[in-house]
Amino acid sequence: xxxxxxxxxxxxxxxxxxxxxxxxxxxxxxxxxxxxxxxxxxxxxxxxxxxxxxxxxxxxxxxxxx
Numbered sequence: 001x002x003x004x005x006x007x008x009x010x011x012x013x014x015x016x017x018x019x020x021x022x023x024x025x026x027x028x029x030x031x032x033x034x035x036x037x038x039x040x041x042x043x044x045x046x047x048x049x050x051x052x053x054x055x056x057x058x059x060x061x062x063x064x065x066x
Contacts, residue, residue, distance in 0.1 A: 002027070009033040010051065018054075020047060 004021040011017035017033035028047045031039035
């Protein structure tokens with residue numbers, strides 16, 4: 001596993017909490033808080049857009065919220 005520095009978790013109302021991290025090479029990661037060993041990796045901008053879409057309610061169908 002790469003050495004990942006994780007940010008504080010983002011938690012929605014009644015939803016799972018997610019964390020975003022970055023490694024020393026600039027790769028970005030996203031994981032469910034508490035399960036950081038099972039993560040996705042992509043470009044930082046792709047992960048930022050994913051979080052923006054989640055916050056905007058565009059991914060509720062993926063999160064089981066609507």
